[in-house]
Amino acid sequence: MVVKRAFSAPGKALLAGGYLVLDSKYEAYVVALSSRMHSVVSFEETTDPNTSTMINVKSVQFNNDQWAFKVDKNEHNNYTIKEINGLQNPFIEKTLFNVLNYFGVNKSYKISIEIFSDSGYHSQEKSVLKMNSYKQFHYHSETVTKVPKTGLGSSAGLVTVLTTALVSCFIEQFQLEPFLKIIHNLSQVSHCQAQGKVGSGFDVAAATFGSIIYRRFQPELINDLPKYDSLEYKRKLQKLIDSKYWGYKSENVKLPKGLRLIMGDVNNGSETVKLVSRVKQWYNKNLPESLEIYTKINEGNMAFIKSLEDLNELAAINPDKYDKILAALDNKEAITSLDSSLLSVQKAVNQIRSNFKYITKKSGADIEPDVQTTLLDNSIALNGVLTGLVPGAGGYDAIALITTEKCDIQEETKNNKKFERVSWLDLHQEDYGIVEECPTHYINFN
Numbered sequence: 001m002v003v004k005r006a007f008s009a010p011g012k013a014l015l016a017g018g019y020l021v022l023d024s025k026y027e028a029y030v031v032a033l034s035s036r037m038h039s040v041v042s043f044e045e046t047t048d049p050n051t052s053t054m055i056n057v058k059s060v061q062f063n064n065d066q067w068a069f070k071v072d073k074n075e076h077n078n079y080t081i082k083e084i085n086g087l088q089n090p091f092i093e094k095t096l097f098n099v100l101n102y103f104g105v106n107k108s109y110k111i112s113i114e115i116f117s118d119s120g121y122h123s124q125e126k127s128v129l130k131m132n133s134y135k136q137f138h139y140h141s142e143t144v145t146k147v148p149k150t151g152l153g154s155s156a157g158l159v160t161v162l163t164t165a166l167v168s169c170f171i172e173q174f175q176l177e178p179f180l181k182i183i184h185n186l187s188q189v190s191h192c193q194a195q196g197k198v199g200s201g202f203d204v205a206a207a208t209f210g211s212i213i214y215r216r217f218q219p220e221l222i223n224d225l226p227k228y229d230s231l232e233y234k235r236k237l238q239k240l241i242d243s244k245y246w247g248y249k250s251e252n253v254k255l256p257k258g259l260r261l262i263m264g265d266v267n268n269g270s271e272t273v274k275l276v277s278r279v280k281q282w283y284n285k286n287l288p289e290s291l292e293i294y295t296k297i298n299e300g301n302m303a304f305i306k307s308l309e310d311l312n313e314l315a316a317i318n319p320d321k322y323d324k325i326l327a328a329l330d331n332k333e334a335i336t337s338l339d340s341s342l343l344s345v346q347k348a349v350n351q352i353r354s355n356f357k358y359i360t361k362k363s364g365a366d367i368e369p370d371v372q373t374t375l376l377d378n379s380i381a382l383n384g385v386l387t388g389l390v391p392g393a394g395g396y397d398a399i400a401l402i403t404t405e406k407c408d409i410q411e412e413t414k415n416n417k418k419f420e421r422v423s424w425l426d427l428h429q430e431d432y433g434i435v436e437e438c439p440t441h442y443i444n445f446n
């Protein structure tokens, strides 16, 4: 019998906690985005148990990209994954490798997985929009590695949603909720291995759990895994996923009512690795001053989180007052007349930005370069914009704004030279991480 299921997982924007989140003593504020990665999986047991499991993965939006993986066992009875045409996609390969070794499945399967990605992840230039009554996706004429990315975390979304699809094949009567932790832990392992580095993992955590306050796991958990082809790999992986203490925090949050996130895509290509290494170098060479700067940024991050909580509370206990202060923001009345919790958000962001500006000057890492400062300052002056910052590692890639829901940024910035480099992405913050979707919503796109 062929079983078909579908899942999706969101993209991310790290609003507070960039760089600091690499150290587990600091917390970060991560927003999940409405741009999602989707996987539709069909699986069946093969009638001949001696045939190898075959897993086909298709990403039709990217010039019909597809990979065919044959699953075999090595001399230690661990699973090996080989793309039979020599095609590369480390994110898919590592995901299959870890899920199969974790479950140690004994039967043979035929598994087909289709990947779809929402438009926010990639530049839509030279693409064609196809749709059915439920969903719409952009189709590109190039393979996935050739289409410019916007930096919303396509690989983290891919790994998370693919892990979910595979886990659903190997657990009878699979439901998401009880298995979210296993999915998260497996996805972190595969994503780090495919990236060749252990980052903070905030992107995989947001893909799994949605908008969260995040504190990382210890990188040694993943770094200490033995070599892929070793006798120990499977057992150590199972132990790591099931019984090691990970210690990460993923506490669900949402932006206050009436406020929304707007992402502006400025430039292609992320420089995260280079930026992180420059900041680390600066940090280590400049102790204890660098610690003081981090402490000030962390105070700003915590004040940012607290002021958003205060706004959530105000919206609940005094909705009339709350609506009035948001209305004031829409008309950009004198800033001083705004409520103290709105001012607190702005003050917290200023504290974060000014200290990152300092690091930018001292370290040579362009976290908030001058062009981005100008763009942010111009954006913050617009009606309905509460605050803005460079998300994640910063750099020239993107800006993130918190605005009122009424704010029509497209209209306000239309034909304005100050904003000619920005494309406002059509997305919003989303509470949820992985969700189950209906497989019939992914057919007959025209």
Ligand SMILES: Nc1ncnc2c1ncn2[C@@H]1O[C@H](COP(=O)(O)OP(=O)(O)O)[C@@H](O)[C@H]1O
Residues within 6 Å of the ligand: 059, 062, 089, 090, 091, 115, 116, 117, 144, 145, 149, 150, 151, 152, 153, 154, 155, 156, 158, 270
């Ligand atoms: N829709 C997709 N289908 C197949 N692979 C994808 C898709 N989206 C992303 N990937 C994989 O993720 C890689 C991009 O990951 P990465 O460089 O980490 O970018 P991002 O910052 O968007 O996560 C691609 O080269 C590809 O291997």
Ligand SMILES: C[C@@](O)(CCOP(=O)(O)OP(=O)(O)O)CC(=O)O
Residues within 6 Å of the ligand: 013, 014, 017, 018, 019, 020, 021, 022, 151, 152, 153, 199, 200, 201, 202, 270, 271, 272, 276, 391, 392, 393, 394
């Ligand atoms: C510096 C960081 O704390 C944040 C980087 O955030 P981005 O959103 O810029 O990341 P990428 O999508 O991986 O390029 C590194 C980390 O947390 O791993």
